[in-house]
Amino acid sequence: MARRSLLVSLAALVVIGVGGAAAALAWHPALPPAERPAAASFDPALVKRGATLAALGNCAGCHSAPGRPPLAGGLPVETPFGAVYASNITPDTEAGIGHWSEAAFRRAMRDGVDRDGRNLYPAFPYNHYTLVTDDDDAALYAYLMTREAADSAVPSPALPFPLNVRAVMAGWNLLFFRPGTYAPDPARGPDWNRGAYLVEGLGHCGACHTPHGPLGEEKAGEHLAGGAAEGWTAYALNGASPAPVPWTVDAMALYLRHGWQAEHGVARGPMALVTANLGRVPEADARAMATYLVSLMGRGAEPAPPAAKPGLPPASAGSQVAVAAGNGRGAALYAGACASCHEAGRALPYGGLALALSTALHAPDPTNLVVVTLHGLAAPVGAGGPIMPGFAGALDDDDLAALLSYLRGDIAKAPAWPDLPATIRRVRARDATLVASDGTGTAPADPQVRIAR
Ligand code: HEC
Numbered sequence: 001m002a003r004r005s006l007l008v009s010l011a012a013l014v015v016i017g018v019g020g021a022a023a024a025l026a027w028h029p030a031l032p033p034a035e036r037p038a039a040a041s042f043d044p045a046l047v048k049r050g051a052t053l054a055a056l057g058n059c060a061g062c063h064s065a066p067g068r069p070p071l072a073g074g075l076p077v078e079t080p081f082g083a084v085y086a087s088n089i090t091p092d093t094e095a096g097i098g099h100w101s102e103a104a105f106r107r108a109m110r111d112g113v114d115r116d117g118r119n120l121y122p123a124f125p126y127n128h129y130t131l132v133t134d135d136d137d138a139a140l141y142a143y144l145m146t147r148e149a150a151d152s153a154v155p156s157p158a159l160p161f162p163l164n165v166r167a168v169m170a171g172w173n174l175l176f177f178r179p180g181t182y183a184p185d186p187a188r189g190p191d192w193n194r195g196a197y198l199v200e201g202l203g204h205c206g207a208c209h210t211p212h213g214p215l216g217e218e219k220a221g222e223h224l225a226g227g228a229a230e231g232w233t234a235y236a237l238n239g240a241s242p243a244p245v246p247w248t249v250d251a252m253a254l255y256l257r258h259g260w261q262a263e264h265g266v267a268r269g270p271m272a273l274v275t276a277n278l279g280r281v282p283e284a285d286a287r288a289m290a291t292y293l294v295s296l297m298g299r300g301a302e303p304a305p306p307a308a309k310p311g312l313p314p315a316s317a318g319s320q321v322a323v324a325a326g327n328g329r330g331a332a333l334y335a336g337a338c339a340s341c342h343e344a345g346r347a348l349p350y351g352g353l354a355l356a357l358s359t360a361l362h363a364p365d366p367t368n369l370v371v372v373t374l375h376g377l378a379a380p381v382g383a384g385g386p387i388m389p390g391f392a393g394a395l396d397d398d399d400l401a402a403l404l405s406y407l408r409g410d411i412a413k414a415p416a417w418p419d420l421p422a423t424i425r426r427v428r429a430r431d432a433t434l435v436a437s438d439g440t441g442t443a444p445a446d447p448q449v450r451i452a453r
């Protein structure tokens with residue numbers, strides 16, 4: 001509560017501080033209501049391209065809520081200040097955007113302003129979507145306008161004063177928002193530029209992977225340096241990437257489309273949704289995004305650190321346990337509860353990755369390791385039991401601390417996490433969003449592809 005009121009007073013300060021300058025920017029004209037275009041008036045090829053772009057932008061991830069028609073909104077998008085409900089973006093003329101012209105839609109994407117001229121909240125990632133070209137906005141518009149109309153209404157944002165006044169967002173925009181489409185970098189090739197356009201724009205990867213400041217902004221100077229989402233850590237995707245095996249373009253392109261890669265494991269939590277969507281985009285787009293991100297990781301010139309490519313554990317289970325004299329309790333728990341899957345050499349992705357390869361053990365914070373160990377991993381949609389059971393009932397907080405310290409110290413060979421006990425208590429108290437890892441459902445069946453990097 002104290003934190004929230006601090007944030008609110010900060011927000012109020014910003015409003016007062018930049019209020020004058022923002023007043024001029026706060027006003028946008030309402031755009032006239034358009035006749036709802038007939039679905040048949042759109043070129044099917046354009047609609048198809050729009051569907052791919054909607055997958056890249058994960059529009060359904062926020063705008064489709066369980067128990068409601070697709071794209072009819074209603075899902076609360078949490079912000080530090082309160083929930084903002086995703087709008088109904090079906091072509092219904094009352095509850096949705098049926099009366100929006102293409103120009104009104106483009107203005108929402110580019111400037112974060114609705115048809116009535118009111119500011120939208122950046123819970124809608126217009127700070128990224130502003131980069132989208134007119135052509136791609138036209139395809140997205142064609143896709144949305146040819147969906148089934150749904151008349152479901154959406155609740156108003158649950159924000160405290162002064163943030164409930166939409167005009168306040170003009171101050172936020174003045175401070176943090178730079179509108180305008182993507183400007184290609186002429187020094188880079190077409191693949192890199194395509195990747196940057198998709199990652200920074202529609203993909204809005206920074207919304208989770210960049211740390212946020214007190215006003216919910218993505219911190220300048222810490223681009224893709226690692227953030228948080230829905231109770232999970234979204235690892236750094238820049239030079240600070242904690243992945244123990246450095247990402248290659250091939251490995252990342254495969255991971256993004258299949259939600260899984262042999263030397264990096266599965267995409268979990270909110271990332272599982274992202275990769276499930278990316279499974280529907282052209283291979284070339286995933287490769288372009290990987291080209292861009294691997295270049296940001298910038299390991300190019302430096303040799304990889306010696307421990308960067310851990311070997312797979314020997315086939316005989318328990319061999320790592322023998323050398324771990326320091327933390328006997330953790331080693332014993334690992335041998336009893338984990339090694340049977342994680343060292344058994346069963347076919348991936350269902351066999352369990354050798355944990356030395358898992359980013360979760362090497363990350364600067366233990367959140368994801370705690371979430372996975374407590375809650376396990378749900379089966380891909382359509383499959384039977386869980387792919388990994390949760391241990392919330394079997395291990396108490398002390399057991400868990402001993403086990404995870406062992407994984408960190410003896411398997412990852414990294415310095416202890418100072419905040420491990422506090423993280424364990426926090427994750428236990430919170431009902432982490434456990435998205436079924438549908439990504440693994442699209443893991444290639446061919447084992448040769450599975451081990452390819
Ligand atoms: C991270 C969640 C999120 C994603 C992803 C997202 N949106 Fe939204 N969107 C929202 C929220 C929340 C609002 C409501 C904002 C408000 O009330 O100010 C919104 C509002 C909108 C609006 C304004 C509608 C109106 O009636 O005012 C449009 C148009 C829109 N989104 C289109 C899209 C499209 C197209 C995509 C995919 C390319 C997309 N959104 C992806 C969260 C999201």
Ligand code: HEC
Binds near residue numbers: 241255266
């Ligand atoms: C809604 C939040 C969210 C969005 C948006 C998002 N990610 Fe993630 N991402 C995560 C989380 C959380 C993890 C950690 C998942 C895990 O532990 O399996 C992750 C993990 C990853 C990883 C694995 C990193 C590693 O070293 O193991 C890659 C690569 C990645 N994301 C790329 C992307 C790209 C590219 C985009 C944009 C297209 C993106 N992410 C968008 C939340 C997000």
Ligand code: HEC
Binds near residue numbers: 337350353354361373
């Ligand atoms: C029944 C088999 C099984 C058992 C038992 C099991 N796991 Fe898993 N685990 C899996 C599978 C399958 C995956 C998903 C594939 C992958 O990424 O490794 C997984 C994934 C993980 C991951 C994520 C790896 C990554 O980065 O992708 C962690 C961390 C993990 N397990 C830790 C544990 C710990 C700690 C224990 C013991 C308390 C344990 N597991 C017990 C099967 C198991």
